[in-house]
Amino acid sequence: MVQKDRRFFGEAPEFLSERAAAAEMEHQVASALANDGTVDASDVTVTADHGGITLAGTVASTQEIARCSQIALEIGGVRHVRNIIGIWGSKM
Secondary structure: OOOOOOOOOOOOOOOHHHHHHHHHHHHHHHHHHHHOOOOOOOOEEEEEEOOEEEEEEEEOOHHHHHHHHHHHHOOOOOOEEEEEEEEOOOOO
8 A cells, every 4th residue: 555645735724723713813803893983894894814814895984994904903813904995885
């Protein structure tokens, strides 16, 4: 019997403990956005991946876009934020 080395195509597999940490980070950022009185982030989705957060959706103003990034960066473990939030009613 011949044993082959395991190979991964693309990125290494994500283990459950890593996904659990990402899910917790998503929860913390989403909760912080929901509880902040200065933004309406009800149309913003939060996705975590390898210490980074992606924010997507729409808000009312450019000030709210910046505030969403700031809120996310205040959460422990968040190393960077990719912000692809747009403004309600604007052409994307």
